[in-house]
Amino acid sequence: MALQILAIKDRHSLHQAFTELKVDPYGIEIMLPKAIHYLIRARGISCIAATILKQEMLSLGAEAALPREALTGGSRKTDCLLIGSRAHFEALIKKLAVQPFGLATIGQELRDSLKRFEKPDFVLRLPRQNLRLGAKPLIMGIINLTPDSFSGDGLYGPRAVDAARELALRMAAEGADILDIGGESSRPGARAVSAREELRRTIPVIKALARHSAIPLSIDTCKPEVAHAALENGASIVNDITGLKNSRMRALVRRYRAGAVIMHMRGTPRTMQKQPVYTSLIVDLMAFFRQAIGKALETGIPEDALIIDPGIGFGKTLENNLEILSRLEEFKILGLPILVGVSRKSFIGKILGTQPQERIIGSVASCVVAASRGAHILRVHDVKETAQALKITRAIIQTKRYNLS
Numbered sequence: 001m002a003l004q005i006l007a008i009k010d011r012h013s014l015h016q017a018f019t020e021l022k023v024d025p026y027g028i029e030i031m032l033p034k035a036i037h038y039l040i041r042a043r044g045i046s047c048i049a050a051t052i053l054k055q056e057m058l059s060l061g062a063e064a065a066l067p068r069e070a071l072t073g074g075s076r077k078t079d080c081l082l083i084g085s086r087a088h089f090e091a092l093i094k095k096l097a098v099q100p101f102g103l104a105t106i107g108q109e110l111r112d113s114l115k116r117f118e119k120p121d122f123v124l125r126l127p128r129q130n131l132r133l134g135a136k137p138l139i140m141g142i143i144n145l146t147p148d149s150f151s152g153d154g155l156y157g158p159r160a161v162d163a164a165r166e167l168a169l170r171m172a173a174e175g176a177d178i179l180d181i182g183g184e185s186s187r188p189g190a191r192a193v194s195a196r197e198e199l200r201r202t203i204p205v206i207k208a209l210a211r212h213s214a215i216p217l218s219i220d221t222c223k224p225e226v227a228h229a230a231l232e233n234g235a236s237i238v239n240d241i242t243g244l245k246n247s248r249m250r251a252l253v254r255r256y257r258a259g260a261v262i263m264h265m266r267g268t269p270r271t272m273q274k275q276p277v278y279t280s281l282i283v284d285l286m287a288f289f290r291q292a293i294g295k296a297l298e299t300g301i302p303e304d305a306l307i308i309d310p311g312i313g314f315g316k317t318l319e320n321n322l323e324i325l326s327r328l329e330e331f332k333i334l335g336l337p338i339l340v341g342v343s344r345k346s347f348i349g350k351i352l353g354t355q356p357q358e359r360i361i362g363s364v365a366s367c368v369v370a371a372s373r374g375a376h377i378l379r380v381h382d383v384k385e386t387a388q389a390l391k392i393t394r395a396i397i398q399t400k401r402y403n404l405s
Helices: 011-020 025-035 047-059 068-072 086-096 103-117 160-174 195-212 224-232 247-256 281-299 318-326 328-334 346-352 360-372 383-398
Strands: 037-046 063-065 077-085 122-125 130-133 138-144 178-182 217-220 237-240 259-263 306-309 377-380
Touching: 011 025, 025 077, 025 086, 037 047, 037 086, 037 103, 047 063, 047 068, 047 077, 047 086, 047 103, 068 077, 077 086, 086 103, 103 328, 138 160, 138 383, 160 178, 160 195, 160 383, 178 195, 178 237, 195 217, 195 224, 217 224, 224 237, 224 247, 237 247, 247 281, 259 281, 281 306, 281 318, 281 328, 318 328, 318 346, 318 360, 346 360, 360 377, 360 383, 377 383
Parallel strands: 138 178, 138 377, 178 217, 217 237, 237 259, 259 306
Antiparallel strands: 037 077, 063 077, 122 130
16 A cells, blocks of 8 residues: 655645546535635634634534633633634534624625635726736736836836837737836835826826737826826726825726726835834734725725735835735735735845846746735736746646546
């Protein structure tokens, strides 16, 4: 006899393993939920509800972890870590539906959260076309129209429009799915520029690219007047580093039926790296996104127009950036596509001891990790290198891995 421990972590691979073992299709559907396991943390629930949750999980053959104080009556509110298979949670949700102490609400939130977390793909609705986001991450090519870009690739001066058009055509040929045009640097410590100057830098380029390319254009701005002009002249996405905080910006996105990136940033570019501190990094970011998404939906922006970006490098320490990337999959609970911008950023330089132009390999490695953890869009300077790395990654992931016959 020979034993084999299978490194299977996703539903597709599990299904493949069952199929190659020639398991009956009906049996596969029964067993798949039993093979998928989750750790789910419920925060701030009553100790009574937590105790009942533990009892119900134990009755199902699963488990729940509670602090000692929750069991001894030392506190009224507690967190609870639920440990079980997908099948366990399906059974738990049915049980909670008829329970008191707010457990029915917890059950409904469990159902909704799992549904959002397991959503396999998205369709991003844009004014001129829709983009499908799923197994293949899309690449957003960066076109900086600034003299002070941290990456040293800013296009500025009398030839900016021609240079941007040439860069856009090259990026499209290399595999870019979206082009992100920005006229104001958001590097740490950067000073703001006027709306008039930002318009002067970006709108001629957007007009030119809209005429010569069918690739969706994104305007990287936090100024409503710049977003307005960009959307009027061919842009389809607003990439807002301030997370759509401005009500005028939200109104514009709704009016033009544009896509919108909600990014997290602590403070402003001038202040964001001055001792960034979080109570609990991922929890704090989740709270920010839930509030920002709620405001967007209240404004009338449809859910299928929204993207979230955890804001790597925007008010984050080196350790914060690495934690976000390692736990990126947790943001899937929000039920929206995830954009990640790691390209040439300072956390890579701190690890490698390199300048921005020497961070291509580090950037590509970070993109591959982000894609493996659920990123749907990768915002990059180096399109060709990123596209090649992702192609190799997909070939490895999609190959037939489990020959069990």
